Amino acid sequence: MATATTTLSAPPALSVRGLNLYYGNFQALTDVNLDIPPRRITAFIGPSGCGKSSLLRCLNRMNDLIRSARVEGEVLFHGDNVYSSTAAPTEIRFRIGMVFQKPNPFPKSIYENVAFGPRIAGFRGDMDALVERCLRQAALWDEVRGRLKHSAYQLSGGQQQRLCIARALALDPEVILMDEPCSSLDPIATLAIENLMRELAPNYTIVLVTHNMQQAARVSDYTAFLTVNERRSGYVVEFGETGEVFSTPRERATEDYITGRFG
Amino acid sequence: MATRLLSGNRAERGGEMAIHAVLLGASVISIATTVGIVFVLLSESLRFFDLVSVWDFLTGTVWTPLFRPAHFGVLPLVAGTVLVAGIAIIVAAPVGLFTAIFLSEYAPDRFRRIVKPMLEILAGVPTVVYGYFALTFVTPLLQRWLLPDMIIFNALSAGLVMGVMIIPIVSSLTEDAMLAVPRSLREAAYALGATKFEVATRVVTPAALSGIVAAVILGLSRAIGETMLVTIAAGATPRLTLNPTESVQTMTAYIVQVSFGETPQGTPVYYTIFSVGLLLFVMTLAMNILGQWVVRRWRQAY
Numbered sequence: 001m002a003t004a005t006t007t008l009s010a011p012p013a014l015s016v017r018g019l020n021l022y023y024g025n026f027q028a029l030t031d032v033n034l035d036i037p038p039r040r041i042t043a044f045i046g047p048s049g050c051g052k053s054s055l056l057r058c059l060n061r062m063n064d065l066i067r068s069a070r071v072e073g074e075v076l077f078h079g080d081n082v083y084s085s086t087a088a089p090t091e092i093r094f095r096i097g098m099v100f101q102k103p104n105p106f107p108k109s110i111y112e113n114v115a116f117g118p119r120i121a122g123f124r125g126d127m128d129a130l131v132e133r134c135l136r137q138a139a140l141w142d143e144v145r146g147r148l149k150h151s152a153y154q155l156s157g158g159q160q161q162r163l164c165i166a167r168a169l170a171l172d173p174e175v176i177l178m179d180e181p182c183s184s185l186d187p188i189a190t191l192a193i194e195n196l197m198r199e200l201a202p203n204y205t206i207v208l209v210t211h212n213m214q215q216a217a218r219v220s221d222y223t224a225f226l227t228v229n230e231r232r233s234g235y236v237v238e239f240g241e242t243g244e245v246f247s248t249p250r251e252r253a254t255e256d257y258i259t260g261r262f263g
Numbered sequence: 264m265a266t267r268l269l270s271g272n273r274a275e276r277g278g279e280m281a282i283h284a285v286l287l288g289a290s291v292i293s294i295a296t297t298v299g300i301v302f303v304l305l306s307e308s309l310r311f312f313d314l315v316s317v318w319d320f321l322t323g324t325v326w327t328p329l330f331r332p333a334h335f336g337v338l339p340l341v342a343g344t345v346l347v348a349g350i351a352i353i354v355a356a357p358v359g360l361f362t363a364i365f366l367s368e369y370a371p372d373r374f375r376r377i378v379k380p381m382l383e384i385l386a387g388v389p390t391v392v393y394g395y396f397a398l399t400f401v402t403p404l405l406q407r408w409l410l411p412d413m414i415i416f417n418a419l420s421a422g423l424v425m426g427v428m429i430i431p432i433v434s435s436l437t438e439d440a441m442l443a444v445p446r447s448l449r450e451a452a453y454a455l456g457a458t459k460f461e462v463a464t465r466v467v468t469p470a471a472l473s474g475i476v477a478a479v480i481l482g483l484s485r486a487i488g489e490t491m492l493v494t495i496a497a498g499a500t501p502r503l504t505l506n507p508t509e510s511v512q513t514m515t516a517y518i519v520q521v522s523f524g525e526t527p528q529g530t531p532v533y534y535t536i537f538s539v540g541l542l543l544f545v546m547t548l549a550m551n552i553l554g555q556w557v558v559r560r561w562r563q564a565y
Contacts, residue, residue: 065453067371090456098454104447107470116465117455164451171455 012076013038013175013205014059014096019073021054021063027233028054032073034224034239038174041197041206043220043242045213047257050226051234052209056177059207060096061089077175094121096175097168102184103160105152105167110135110144113152113163117171130170138166139196158189165196175205182215194219213258217246225254304541311534320538326501326512328521328532335535337542339501343418343511344543347493348486350422350507351429355486356479358426359433360468363475366434367441368463379435386431394495397424402496410508416498419507425492429482436481440474441467473558480554484547490515514543 012035021029029051036042044052054063061082063069074081082092094117105113114131123130131148135141140162144155152163161181168176178197182190197206197219210216216223223246224239238245238254249255312320315335323336362382366375401420406413413419444467452466468475498510499520512520518536526533 060454062450062454065450090458093454093456100447100450100454102447104445104451106448106451106466116452120455120457120461120465167451167455 010038012036014207015074015076016055016058017074017076019055019058019071019075021051021058022068022070022072023066024068027231029058030229030231030233030235032234032236034236036175036205036207037222038205039202040221041201041208041219042222042224043216044207044209044224044226045211045216045257046226046234046237047228048211049232049234050228052226053179054234055226056179056207056209059175059177060093060098062093062098064089094171095173096177097171097173098177099161099164099168099179099181101180103157103164105155105160105163107151107153109149110152110155110163111148114166114170117167121171134166134169135163137169137200138162139192139199140166156189158185158192161185161189161193162196165193165200169200173204175207176200178206178208180209180211183211190215213246217242225249225251225257227253227257301544304537304544307534307537308541311531311538314531314534315538321542324503326517328535329524333531335531337514337539339503340512340514340517340539341542342503342505343493343497343501344487344513344515344546346418346505346507346511347422347425347497347513348483350419351425351486352479352483354423354426355429355433355482359430359478359482360437360475362430362434363437363441364463364468367438368459368467382431382434385427386435388428390428390489390491391495393424393428394421394492397421397492397496413508414498414510416496416500416510417508418497418511421493421497422507424496425486425489428489428492429485432485433478433482436478437471437475440471440478443474444470476557477554480550480557484550487547487550488515488543490519494519514539 014034014036016032016034016036019029019032020027032055044055046052057063058071059075059082063071071083073083075083077092077096080087082089106116108116111131114134115127118127118130132141132145135144140159143159144150144163147154152160155163165176165181182193185193194215197208200206201221208216208220220242222240223242225237225245226234227237228234238249238251240250245254246258249258320335320337322338323334324338325334325336326339327334366378370378397420398415401424402413402415402417405420410419448466448470449462452462457465493513494516497513497516499512499516500510501512501517502509504511518539521532521536
């Protein structure tokens with residue numbers, strides 16, 4: 001059923017409770033319940049249109065930007081509902097970063113891209129050191145150290161995506177949401193991003209949306225499989241450790257999808 | 264089969280050529296007109312500069328072509344033009360920018376659908392109406408509340424009303440430039456915890472800057488070239504001043520004044536129409552070139 005909880009020692013980084021998402025009259029997600037483990041990589045997989053990206057965008061309230069979107073239920077972050085009337089979306093997004101499908105650096109210098117978040121958040125420390133640390137963390141420093149003032153648009157697609165990761169890291173978030181971060185990249189750039197995710201995993205909670213099952217199997221610790229019900233509304237079929245979901249799926253729908261019989 | 268295709272092609276080519284000729288003709292009309300205007304301006308101005316030296320014209324501080332002794336120093340007219348256009352752009356640039364930010368980043372679609380056509384109506388009001396609005400409404404208002412000693416024809420109210428007049432140009436072009444900024448850049452900023460205002464000022468405005476500069480320069484060109492409003496409201500006193508409460512005469516208003524007068528052809532006064540017109544043309548051209556340079560220099564490609 002839609003409820004999928006794994007037994008974990010540490011309290012979850014994010015808990016989704018009875019979440020329904022509507023775009024106007026269309027219900028895009030139905031009764032999602034998930035506990036996302038801290039400092040692990042959790043993958044959302046499923047066929048196109050199953051709502052995995054929409055679910056990801058519920059976690060940092062990015063769906064607020066869509067006027068017709070409406071959310072029911074709770075997303076608990078350190079026990080606080082991010083949808084409570086007192087929660088500030090900007091504060092939530094300081095702590096839950098996001099990386100998008102297509103690399104979207106600002107039309108500014110490499111340096112200013114990384115410094116953007118801290119400047120907004122009112123960071124008063126050593127910006128140069130912070131920028132260097134984030135670029136090193138994103139495995140980009142050696143490639144750009146001599147041209148920090150150059151436009152970010154001079155970088156290749158894969159470098160731009162790592163810059164976007166560095167930009168998200170600059171706010172020192174606890175959670176990083178990645179919405180198909182490799183879908184526009186070639187295999188070598190994809191490998192670099194996947195290695196980077198593994199390096200970041202011990203310190204950050206990463207939630208990865210991917211249409212690429214091999215990628216989910218390669219990099220994630222936990223996997224949630226979503227599909228659509230008869231009303232085209234997305235729901236979570238199964239959630240568990242990646243190895244188990246891929247080798248011994250509990251649900252027939254998961255097995256059909258993973259073995260390529262559907263989706 | 265092959266022959267039919269070929270013959271069909273040939274028939275099509277005849278039609279294509281006719282269309283090509285019509286379209287070419289249409290575009291040649293505007294080019295030919297521009298070339299013709301520049302030619303007339305140059306040739307008639309050259310005759311003026313036979314009578315008055317270019318140096319005296321450009322650096323002289325007294326403009327009294329209709330009096331004796333006649334002086335042909337154009338600076339008072341330039342000062343009047345710059346003063347009124349400057350006031351106009353001081354009003355129009357910020358108001359236009361804020362309007363555009365509001366419309367592109369804040370306003371709900373329904374509100375935008377109401378306000379945009381209203382702004383376009385503002386752009387469609389005949390300039391003569393703006394002129395009398397400045398003269399009979401804004402000037403008395405300023406005299407009553409702020410500047411009791413100000414004379415009835417003054418640069419200030421002409422400039423203020425002209426600023427309102429060019430707001431739609433500035434805001435509409437600025438908004439177009441802002442709407443062209445990809446949604447993905449806004450999302451990137453929101454995802455980093457930016458507020459709506461920070462997204463508008465730190466991401467959208469810089470990314471649209473080249474378009475915004477172009478909008479302001481187009482508005483300024485329009486302000487410099489605007490004629491009827493300043494003829495009615497700013498006065499007819501060529502005066503080298505940057506005091507907005509004084510009566511001035513702009514370059515365009517002077518051309519109107521002389522064109523209405525019974526100026527015999529071939530006199531220096533007659534040729535001033537063209538020399539002042541040429542200078543006006545050079546000023547707007549220089550501004551457009553400057554604008555393009557600024558756009559290239561500050562371009563943030565996305």
